[in-house]
Amino acid sequence: MANPLRGQVIKLYKTLLYLGREYPQGAAYFRGRLKSAFMKNKDVEDPEKIQKLVARGDFVIKELEALYFLRKYRAMKKSWKPRYQTD
Secondary structure, three states: OOOOOHHHHHHHHHHHHHHHHHOOOOHHHHHHHHHHHHHHOOOOOOHHHHHHHHHHHHHHHHHHHHHHHHHHHHHHHHHOOOOOOOO
C-alpha cells in the first residue's frame, strides 16, 4: 500500500532541489545535504511524523526564499548610487 503523503514528499524534494541551485555554498553542496537529509528519514512510516518533517521542509523553503530575497536586496542596494548629494 502506497503512502498518501508520498506525493507531498516528492514535491517538497523537487522544490528544495530547485531552490538549491542558487545556494551560496553551491548547488552540489546543497544537493548532497538535501539527499542525506531525505535518506536519513526514508524509513519513517508514521503519517504524523511525516507531516512534521514536511512542515519542517516547508519552513526551510521559506527560509531559503528569505535568504535569496535578502541577498538580491543587498546587491541592489549596494549597486545603487545617489545622483545628487545634499550636504
